[in-house]
Amino acid sequence: MDQRVHFLTLSTADLDAARAFYADALGWTPALDVPGEILFFQVAPGLMLGLFDAVKFAEDLGGGGEVGPPAGVTLSHNVESPAAVATLVTKMADAGGTVLKAPQEGKFGGIFHAHVRDPNGVVWEIAHNPHWRVDADGRVILG
């Protein structure tokens, strides 16, 4: 199996709130927007984030799963400095995000970070990670 994720799909209760948060407030550009069904944003080379209507998400998975917000998952976005963490967290809060953890030193990995929940329960970690870099070819270097 190739070591590759092509789509990251998240159960989304309110697609309009997602569009308002990511596209209108944070300035992201949707790759595809099917109202009432799914909203796609490209978030890395070859990787699409799909915000999929929660009812359709559960239906597609089958098995009578509950329709709830994503849990046990965080998405991290790295920025260049601790100050940039604070600036972005404020922007996300102004856009309707909920700050779960104010900017602070992390317990793991030597990072400075904060956690912000989007309007549909998706938790973002906004981090400054001095032990992380990405080479020109996309290879991630840790430590």
Next chain:
Amino acid sequence: MDQRVHFLTLSTADLDAARAFYADALGWTPALDVPGEILFFQVAPGLMLGLFDAVKFAEDLGGGGEVGPPAGVTLSHNVESPAAVATLVTKMADAGGTVLKAPQEGKFGGIFHAHVRDPNGVVWEIAHNPHWRVDADGRVILG
């Protein structure tokens, strides 16, 4: 905010089971393996998947969140044909995955797919998606 995910972190109850599934059985190469804490695999240019010990995941998030398997999230891996979907699903099941949905036509998006749950509850969609391609520069084209 740059439209970018740098880390995708999943709450993982059993890191040894994750290592056995992804590294030993499926042939993935860890980028970093800190036993008892976290196991990293690079899964796209600039994107690291972090399988983070479930107790530490909850502790890091704070707020007394429950320690449970990921929910409301699926990771998709695309392959070149419906037959390749079936082959990979069999390989994942042999490796200890649980087939939630046998290979079949999807209800959404004109795809042929299956769902397989890994030993820690992470749901993979294995798909053949004829309406998807990735350009040489990493741009994803849908439809």
